[in-house]
Amino acid sequence: MEAESEQGGASQKAVDLFVAAAIMALAALVMYDSQRLGAKWASDGPQAGYFPFYVGLIMFVSAGATFLLALRPKASDRIFVDRQQFRSVLAIFVPSAVYIALIYLLGIYIASAIFLAFFMRVHGGYGPAMIAPVALGMPVFLFVLFEMWFLVPLPKGPVESLLGF
């Protein structure tokens, strides 16, 4: 979505066009599926695709208009995001994505500890004396709060089952 161009990053215009095109594609998909279900009037009332079809149509037209407006030469040629900023955004986005993948494997408590420790080490430059209490304390607190007080089960992994939960 935030494709970088050669120099200072992606231009506002390029991203604007891309997003408008993506919404148009989504709208086309909505209309296609509504058409498949039937977007007309049946004997007992409107068919299942009736309402969504028009939603898709309005979406398509308004995204199309946005696309055309963005094409105008006087449309803004500001930078959407420069390299430095994009790197900062990725610096939290990529670890977050990995964190969510880790929840599948390890459960939410262990994954949170790893995520917090990683972020504090790499972006905060903290030493173990500061990392350990935060990265271990928060998952333990969450465990007590959810599993014990509110009785809301969160995803658990192999380590918790070893401990008998």
Add this chain to the structure above:
Amino acid sequence: MAESLEALFHGFAVAMSLKNILFMLVGILLGVLIGVLPGLGGANGVAILLPLTFSMPPTSAIIMLSCIYWGALFGGAITSVLFNIPGEPWSVATTFDGYPMARDGRAGEALTAAFTSSFVGAFIAVVVLTFLAPLVAQFALQFGPPEFFAVQFLTFCSFVGMSKEPPFKTLASMMIGFALAAVGLDTVTGQLRMTFGIYEIIRGFDFLIAVIGLFGIGEILLTMEEGLSFKGASAKINARVVWQTWKKLPKYWATSIRGALVGCWMGITPGGATPASFMSYGLAKRFSKDGPQFGTGKIEGVVAPETAAHAAGTSALLPMLTLGIPGSPTAAVLLGGLLIWGLQPGPLLFVEQKEFVWGLIASIYLGNIVGLLIVLTTVPWWAAILRIPFSIIGPAIVVVCAIGAYTVHNAMLDVALMLFFGVVGYAFKKLNYPLAPLVLALVLGDMAESAFRQSMIISRGSLSAFWANGLVGSIMALALALLFWPLIVQAKNSLLPKRA
């Protein structure tokens, strides 16, 4: 009138129970915390905590959740004044004069003015709510499906007409919400819509996930991009500063009343707290004799946006309770809560769930008094929380969002979806696509569609159902006028210079 008062006193009896006051305190404290932290706001904060209330009695649950909302409204002002970072979008206008005041060493004065104005705004709005809501509900009892659809249509049209964002982007964002709401099992025909054979999405997209992603993760990405460096003014509030500020404030009664009126109007029609705060600031600047000095640390420039924001936030509950149409994303999340607790929002709520409605309204009075006292006494703590580096707060907020997304349906797919919505929220914010219409459409989509379908069945497929009587016709006409408002303004602007 007398009936309202009697019901209100009964409501106070409900809200005053020890347990409910405890929930109120917890709610306010959590709310201020949410309002102070970047990435957590009223809407997604309430969304994350909603699953914890599923087993609570509805009245206690709504008292706690609405207090989180009041707390978040108060909390937004703290970061604006002390750090020049609006904790919430509606406190952007508060930074204009609040931060210069703090830099001059008048942080205590600015904060006292902000909190007190918030309180005044909320108080006026809740008085409006107390007396107007039963009348609106009474009136809405005669609504049929076409009228309900017309009111919803009006809501969405006013987004297009009133928002600062480009109208086509507002429309596109709204339609994405409607389309997402349509995904899954169609309850009328039993057919699967837009699931494309994927089993997990038969349930549809939950708006809570969208709210947590769009507002929570999206905000974290934006915060990272801006490269956070908190450089804060120190906060000292003592009784003397509070007292001296309170002595000054009555001078600005006209600004307060104007702000509260703008706020109530923008909250009831879903303009929301953010445009209300800007509009009130703009009006105060125009009408004040110190107008040109606004932005250099004028107390009036703090009073105006805060009164309006809090009035809008509070009055957004009026259409939610009486018509089932929320006036703001946070009200939308509270509406989602009502549905989950098994309460059907709408005019019948005032007939069938008196204790719930009036308990809630009474709790707004109490919650704001408690909130004012809490924020005035605890400011230094919140300022200290903001000095925790982002490398700790940032990932902690991601963890909290992930847990919030998971607990809605105990589904891992939702956590992944939340991240996706986060990217969408980030891109949309940067491209000026408004997020509020998307969320509201996602919440109201099913209701709007069924009202539309029922109307069409009544009229046998003819759109004339929406012009069938004076009531529905005038709502529709008003809606269309708002929808085409940008065009009308443009036409007026392009015609006038030629004449001159």
